[in-house]
Amino acid sequence: MARVLRVSGPLDFAAIRAEAGVPDEFPADVLAEADRVAADPPLPDRDASDLPLVTIDPAGARDLDQAVHLARTAGGYRVSYAIADVGAFVPLGSAIDAEARRRGQTVYSPDGRTPLHPPQLSEGAASLLPGQLRPAALWTIDLDAEGEVTAVDLRRARVRSRAQLDYESVGADVPVELELLPEIGRLLQARARDRGAIELGTPSQEVEPGPDGGWTIAFRGQSDVEGWNAQISLLTGRCAARLMLDGGVGVLRTLPPADPGSVDTLRRLAPGLGVDWPDGAGPGDVIAGLDPSRPRHAAFLDAAASLLRGAAYTAFDGPPPAQPGHGGVGAPYAHVTAPLRRLVDRFGTEVCLALAAGEQPSAELRAALPELPGLMAASDRRTRDVERAVIDLVEATVLAGRVGEVFDAVVLDADEKRSTVLLTELAVEARCDGRLTPGERVRVRLVTADPATRTVRFAAAED
Template identity: 90%
Template structure:
């Protein structure tokens, strides 16, 4: 979406991170351990350097978790997905492990990132950078002609990525290495709809560096290439969950099925927003046919987020959890594809490697699993707090001298006398006082824009 908000000059994002308790510098013992393992990277015996793997990431990324190769087979397709083998570098119980547990995940801010692991690993020896020999957890997933899984293999392997690609360039012209990505991606999307998966695809607010040294806030939707690439990751996460459930041990990313009451409330909202909900269709089918660029569809998608509440990490060693599924994916699912940036993925990968080899995970690994849900919940809260505070700061700074002005907006949600609105011409989303109706186009007056408290508030202006 094209609405852009621009702010010139420096902003104190470091204060945002400090307020949220984001760890800053790495302790000396952690850096020393990272230097030691980075100097002599462990390489598995299995050689898969003949695979023409490529990575797809935002431009300039250095923490490259995944490399992919897609090929056609007699019965369908083969997905080769190499994941950075962080477990080969980070020993359980060591200084690196303890620091990663303290951090939980990489935190991204407009002025840089606070990594989960020291840069000599996350952007160096463990990253799947092009042309470099690297250890990886190599998933080989065979699909039939409809993109249903027929076989899965997982093992440690040495790999070498051929190229580092970005979403924009692949979107303009799909390179030969990825010529099957649109075909497989669309098939996986179709299977997801059949499972009842709920994939919102709503534009997100993002803060980016501006050309003049300032900052911009934009609403950014997911491109087709990003969506297809995400399907490869989701496929791998579903295969990981299946391994864990069959083996009776693991850590799942879980989300309860949509509450029937929330589904019915969304169904009642649809006609007023011009959304067609055919008889017998599930919410995932309805959502898949919407265009987030249309304000009323975006409003409906924002309301549909109520269907995806209660996400958690569920660790188990024994009986299958009472609720093992993920309502958004429409199947059991586990995080294993971003170990450079998310703590739980390293542990999930280690569990899967053991199970795929016909072994029980080691005692140290089993002992660590129960801690992961709490560690990840804490780091998720911290990251969400930083993300929201960064956007609030930029919004409040831009609008600080415009109090009293009237703007066009669309109502996203409404509760009694307080609503959430998104401005039509700027990438601003904020609370608004007044009785409003979701999906309604309204005029709102800016009543508060305070950078010190990072607060923006509107009131219904009428007219």
């Protein structure tokens, strides 16, 4: 399933952002306030700058939220995880706070990003750039030899990252700073499967600048290094949720458990797609053993997405929510590790800092929590609209001159009238007229490819 799609020439991604209502320039008062706080960064009294932290992000990233240090202890492991202390720069009620609530999250596009915070903060004074003294919320999480949490500490501290690493270079040669990442990452993945967590790992379509000034779209899966690094973030989010639930206040990222009917439907689909489902195995165990590059496995993973519907943010102040868990994580979970890029993480971190210190969050902070689910839902929709429109535009542009041609494809899903197919030679996933069978290899004819409406449609080809 090789699939690289190239488009030459300019495409109007700015029009897509405008159509989706993505905020553009920052107001003058927000920029002025950011200049003031960036010029005099607030540093906590606690000094943890001797901790040899490193960051690991996509190559070229400047908005660095997390820095990690992993160590072996007598009983297991210690995870030190420094999170950019955005709350130190953005007081509640400030101009930057109001603008961040309007934006919700950073929106990434092929031609750049529309940041949640002014760049002088998100890519400067608040970012955990290497060699720079920075304020951070420092999580210290002790694990036993099996990867279970034994102790958690959280407090503000000044930190200094030693190096900025990227996934590609770490994947080629794990540096000494991260030599325990594979060991701890695999342990945490095993514990996640024990909890019934469901991690699809389905490759995603991504559009990036091409070598000729055009654009390239390809399917990209998660590397082992990214998966292990994600486990550190998920671990921290689980610890944050525990603090919130024990303290009786916070905002969780929730997802209902997989519906038994959906699990049964998926189980019935497995034999036809060549997927082995042993007796007693949960869907997470089955999914963990699949290869997304195999067409029939890809079709199964696409169908398995039905198990992860209904994600939301749930704020509470008092009794815990009736359904506090996250089905994908297999435990209660909160977003706290990406405050430079996601609004809710700043509030979650502030709640956890107060609770970890044995205090209650301020009345002003508590009053803001009920607003967050709506703000995040709106920004999530906006971001999804942009991502889908970008891919639709690139697909329609490259295929515009090929209407009538026949392509090899794999069927991902199907209903009574339409199917979704994935071309085997190009990074295109699109609707196809006709009733087909998931996992089946088919020939499809391109019926529509219209860049103006960003529409691509196929029909089953006659033999």
